[in-house]
Amino acid sequence: MTSTTSDLHSSVFTTETMAVPGGTETILRGGRHLFGLLPGAFAGIERIGVLGWGPQGRAQAQNLRDSLDGTGITVTVGLRPGSSSADDARAHGFTEADGTLGGWLDVAATSDLVILLIADAALAAHHREVFAVLKPGAVIGLSHGFLLGHLRATGGDFPPGHAVIAVCPKGMGDSVRRLYLQGVDVDGAGINSSIAVHADPDGRAGDVALGWSVALGSPYTFATTLRDEYLSDIVGERAILLGAVHGLVECLHRHFLLAGDDPVTAYERSCENVTGPIAATISRDGLSAVRAACADTAAFDRAYTAAYAPARDLVAEIYDEVADGTELRSVILAEQRLADRPLSRIGGTAMWRAGNEVRARRGTRDLAIDPLTAGLFVATMTAQVDELAARGHAWSEIVNESVIEAVDSLLPYMHARDIAHMVDHCSRTARLGTRRWGPRFQSAYEQVVLPAVDAPADTGLVEAFTANPVHQALAAAAKLRPAVDISVA
Amino acid sequence: MTSTTSDLHSSVFTTETMAVPGGTETILRGGRHLFGLLPGAFAGIERIGVLGWGPQGRAQAQNLRDSLDGTGITVTVGLRPGSSSADDARAHGFTEADGTLGGWLDVAATSDLVILLIADAALAAHHREVFAVLKPGAVIGLSHGFLLGHLRATGGDFPPGHAVIAVCPKGMGDSVRRLYLQGVDVDGAGINSSIAVHADPDGRAGDVALGWSVALGSPYTFATTLRDEYLSDIVGERAILLGAVHGLVECLHRHFLLAGDDPVTAYERSCENVTGPIAATISRDGLSAVRAACADTAAFDRAYTAAYAPARDLVAEIYDEVADGTELRSVILAEQRLADRPLSRIGGTAMWRAGNEVRARRGTRDLAIDPLTAGLFVATMTAQVDELAARGHAWSEIVNESVIEAVDSLLPYMHARDIAHMVDHCSRTARLGTRRWGPRFQSAYEQVVLPAVDAPADTGLVEAFTANPVHQALAAAAKLRPAVDISVA
Numbered sequence: 004m005t006s007t008t009s010d011l012h013s014s015v016f017t018t019e020t021m022a023v024p025g026g027t028e029t030i031l032r033g034g035r036h037l038f039g040l041l042p043g044a045f046a047g048i049e050r051i052g053v054l055g056w057g058p059q060g061r062a063q064a065q066n067l068r069d070s071l072d073g074t075g076i077t078v079t080v081g082l083r084p085g086s087s088s089a090d091d092a093r094a095h096g097f098t099e100a101d102g103t104l105g106g107w108l109d110v111a112a113t114s115d116l117v118i119l120l121i122a123d124a125a126l127a128a129h130h131r132e133v134f135a136v137l138k139p140g141a142v143i144g145l146s147h148g149f150l151l152g153h154l155r156a157t158g159g160d161f162p163p164g165h166a167v168i169a170v171c172p173k174g175m176g177d178s179v180r181r182l183y184l185q186g187v188d189v190d191g192a193g194i195n196s197s198i199a200v201h202a203d204p205d206g207r208a209g210d211v212a213l214g215w216s217v218a219l220g221s222p223y224t225f226a227t228t229l230r231d232e233y234l235s236d237i238v239g240e241r242a243i244l245l246g247a248v249h250g251l252v253e254c255l256h257r258h259f260l261l262a263g264d265d266p267v268t269a270y271e272r273s274c275e276n277v278t279g280p281i282a283a284t285i286s287r288d289g290l291s292a293v294r295a296a297c298a299d300t301a302a303f304d305r306a307y308t309a310a311y312a313p314a315r316d317l318v319a320e321i322y323d324e325v326a327d328g329t330e331l332r333s334v335i336l337a338e339q340r341l342a343d344r345p346l347s348r349i350g351g352t353a354m355w356r357a358g359n360e361v362r363a364r365r366g367t368r369d370l371a372i373d374p375l376t377a378g379l380f381v382a383t384m385t386a387q388v389d390e391l392a393a394r395g396h397a398w399s400e401i402v403n404e405s406v407i408e409a410v411d412s413l414l415p416y417m418h419a420r421d422i423a424h425m426v427d428h429c430s431r432t433a434r435l436g437t438r439r440w441g442p443r444f445q446s447a448y449e450q451v452v453l454p455a456v457d458a459p460a461d462t463g464l465v466e467a468f469t470a471n472p473v474h475q476a477l478a479a480a481a482k483l484r485p486a487v488d489i490s491v492a
Numbered sequence: 493m494t495s496t497t498s499d500l501h502s503s504v505f506t507t508e509t510m511a512v513p514g515g516t517e518t519i520l521r522g523g524r525h526l527f528g529l530l531p532g533a534f535a536g537i538e539r540i541g542v543l544g545w546g547p548q549g550r551a552q553a554q555n556l557r558d559s560l561d562g563t564g565i566t567v568t569v570g571l572r573p574g575s576s577s578a579d580d581a582r583a584h585g586f587t588e589a590d591g592t593l594g595g596w597l598d599v600a601a602t603s604d605l606v607i608l609l610i611a612d613a614a615l616a617a618h619h620r621e622v623f624a625v626l627k628p629g630a631v632i633g634l635s636h637g638f639l640l641g642h643l644r645a646t647g648g649d650f651p652p653g654h655a656v657i658a659v660c661p662k663g664m665g666d667s668v669r670r671l672y673l674q675g676v677d678v679d680g681a682g683i684n685s686s687i688a689v690h691a692d693p694d695g696r697a698g699d700v701a702l703g704w705s706v707a708l709g710s711p712y713t714f715a716t717t718l719r720d721e722y723l724s725d726i727v728g729e730r731a732i733l734l735g736a737v738h739g740l741v742e743c744l745h746r747h748f749l750l751a752g753d754d755p756v757t758a759y760e761r762s763c764e765n766v767t768g769p770i771a772a773t774i775s776r777d778g779l780s781a782v783r784a785a786c787a788d789t790a791a792f793d794r795a796y797t798a799a800y801a802p803a804r805d806l807v808a809e810i811y812d813e814v815a816d817g818t819e820l821r822s823v824i825l826a827e828q829r830l831a832d833r834p835l836s837r838i839g840g841t842a843m844w845r846a847g848n849e850v851r852a853r854r855g856t857r858d859l860a861i862d863p864l865t866a867g868l869f870v871a872t873m874t875a876q877v878d879e880l881a882a883r884g885h886a887w888s889e890i891v892n893e894s895v896i897e898a899v900d901s902l903l904p905y906m907h908a909r910d911i912a913h914m915v916d917h918c919s920r921t922a923r924l925g926t927r928r929w930g931p932r933f934q935s936a937y938e939q940v941v942l943p944a945v946d947a948p949a950d951t952g953l954v955e956a957f958t959a960n961p962v963h964q965a966l967a968a969a970a971k972l973r974p975a976v977d978i979s980v981a
Binding site: 312316319344439455 | 816
């Protein structure tokens with residue numbers, strides 16, 4: 004049975020109903036008090052194989068191992084022969100000696116739940132080899148929908164007779180591990196996850212997925228489909244999570260310089276503003292609070308008015324291209340070219356050199372929210388929310404993929420390292436997407452938005468923002484997680 | 493018979509052999525002295541229907557009518573019912589009264605050569621209606637390969653039993669008409685064209701195509717295939733012809749402002765430099781002459797070195813996406829969205845406001861070629877040349893699509909009106925492509941090229957430029973046309 008509707012049932016965990024705009028969603032609240040239920044959720048699973056040691060592999064393997072400590076369920080890491088990650092895996096306690104580190108096909112062949120966390124390009128190239136060695140009835144686990152998109156684009160399919168599930172943390176691997184560790188002291192701290200049950204031949208896939216999500220430390224788990232996950236994930240990273248925010252700060256830093264700011268001030272009004280006070284305000288008090296925090300609300304409203312429609316146009320374009328398969332074709336074509344030529348880095352512009360000085364003087368001053376930067380950023384985030392809602396995504400998915408993942412995971416990381424560093428160090432699919440769409444956002448801000456920011460605000464548009472159902476959905480989601488420290492050292 | 497190789501034979505005209513790097517190409521030199529041969533080339537054709545009155549339709553219908561004056565062959569313009577172009581067509585002498593203006597399906601049904609010059613989106617939507625009404629044996633004429641790309645993407649095909657030919661002027665409709673009129677005084681003035689014979693059921697298609705090209709005023713005509721034409725045409729407009737040049741000047745204008753220039757000087761060093769002295773130097777003396785004209789050759793070499801590889805990467809990416817059909821999918825998706833929302837304009841940035849002042853002070857000063865601007869522009873043009881050569885295009889196609897169309901048609905128009913105005917007024921397919929790729933070039937120049945322009949020049953790369961076969965190919969092509977006035981009033 005292949006599922007194309009999202010649903011969340013459990014015979015092990017007690018789910019809850021959450022009110023969202025226009026209805027309710029069934030969700031599972033997480034927490035360490037549920038770890039005792041994990042053996043029941045993982046019934047029949049003795050060995051979990053995590054293939055890959057990228058950021059997600061490293062975080063998930065450790066969280067699963069720690070959560071399942073004492074249950075007798077083994078977590079094993081599988082790597083490609085000669086992988087340069089082997090030493091780091093050993094340093095984190097996965098070793099050949101105790102059988103928790105091995106070749107990826109060996110691990111795939113001997114695990115009851117095989118979690119595919121290798122890079123997208125490797126997954127596209129090698130998934131058939133993995134499928135060929137699976138034990139009868141082994142569960143196939145994914146952490147995003149890329150493989151489904153690839154299979155659709157190439158006419159392939161998942162092998163019959165295997166459950167196919169996804170648990171998709173709405174944050175970077177680094178955050179998945181860091182907030183999980185905070186959960187030792189703050190029960191429920193972690194990164195929210197969506198789950199999708201794509202194939203469920205024997206009816207136990209849903210509880211395996213929920214168990215996996217609880218074991219990762221998800222404060223709350225919500226249901227989606229693999230296709231909705233794929234669409235919202237790829238669109239989100241190309242828009243507000245990475246692409247748009249990079250395009251925004253490239254545009255605004257130059258804009259403030261040309262308006263007469265010195266490089267450090269221009270950096271503080273653009274990049275630092277977004278990753279610092281704007282992200283913190285949204286994480287703590289929601290999207291409306293950013294507008295309220297602007298001393299010059301009228302300037303925020305004018306900026307919001309100028310940016311909303313161009314940003315919405317771009318998000319709609321991205322959504323169309325992802326849904327159509329065009330975006331994935333372009334990633335595959337890029338991977339073929341990149342076999343010969345390395346991907347260039349984007350951190351070369353002058354603005355990033357100001358970052359060190361800005362970071363050094365943090366704490367000596369209280370940085371005010373810049374209304375122009377805030378208006379453009381919040382308009383773009385709201386445009387993504389509205390476009391995902393118009394395309395029928397569930398509200399939990401919308402707020403996690405558009406807001407919570409940004410303010411609780413990515414922006415804090417960018418605040419610590421800077422945005423270009425973040426882009427240059429994320430997954431190839433995300434890097435390629437950021438290259439592709441970041442410049443489009445930058446040009447839209449430069450050519451369409453900034454020339455319009457002195458025009459009067461559109462009061463209807465501002466009222467629609469104030470009354471946007473996202474605020475209710477975000478508040479409902481916020482109640483489900485404890486206050487956490489989002490800062491990155 | 494469907495042709496996938498380019499060839500040029502004639503039983504009417506005397507062709508010539510032109511030496512190009514690595515071999516020869518057969519070409520036809522044009523000129524008004526050949527008009528007497530047109531009835532022979534058009535044997536069996538009494539009525540030519542030109543569908544559409546965009547820039548190409550307006551230019552081609554007039555040139556064909558003027559060239560065929562006195563031969564008894566009628567040129568009729570076909571428009572959609574209620575077309576807003578009807579008055580302009582009448583003003584140019586095409587009227588219902590004398591039977592040279594009519595509904596497009598009526599004109600298609602009664603013509604022996606039906607030239608499809610309606611907009612790409614209309615062509616995609618309505619080509620089947622046109623095909624359905626054609627007379628037996630009517631020749632289908634195109635001026636670029638878009639329809640072939642669309643048919644391949646949608647599983648369609650041209651109707652059997654009809655010759656399918658393309659005559660593709662390597663310039664805007666405005667130039668096709670303007671230089672044709674110069675041909676009254678300067679024999680051979682005009683815009684070069686490629687021809688492709690895609691289907692030739694009775695063996696007369698090649699001479700019809702050559703006759704059409706001669707009648708348009710093409711100084712020389714070279715052979716290609718519809719697919720090669722499509723690839724080089726769509727890639728060219730997304731790269732050096734429109735997209736790259738827009739991205740380049742957006743980047744450089746801000747760069748010069750940030751370096752301390754006033755807006756007018758920054759405009760002169762960026763936009764005005766490209767459309768003015770750089771374009772004129774290439775048109776007159778070729779690509780090498782730009783380097784020779786730089787007072788600071790070393791600065792040109794450093795800029796060329798920094799820009800060549802990033803530009804080549806982008807041209808390769810564009811080529812892959814056009815060849816794969818991805819680019820065309822994105823145009824079709826955009827057309828669907830644009831049914832609801834208008835395409836925003838790109839001329840809003842501050843730089844364009846400096847244009848009027850720059851244009852007003854032309855003639856009062858002699859503008860020197862800026863070595864940074866020249867190095868970036870020439871590197872990008874050369875990168876396109878090299879990529880098209882690596883993909884196996886014929887040299888005539890390469891130099892016309894990468895160099896001659898730019899310096900003889902588009903850049904002079906941009907010089908008169910500015911680049912943003914040009915982009916906002918060209919075909920939808922070209923506008924969408926410029927939106928898509930211009931920002932990519934801008935970001936590559938900003939993030940990768942400019943941070944590297946102070947590094948030492950790569951002498952091997954500069955020597956490869958000096959020895960590039962494009963210079964020989966361009967010189968051979970230049971001999972085939974008279975000196976023309978490329979300026980636009």
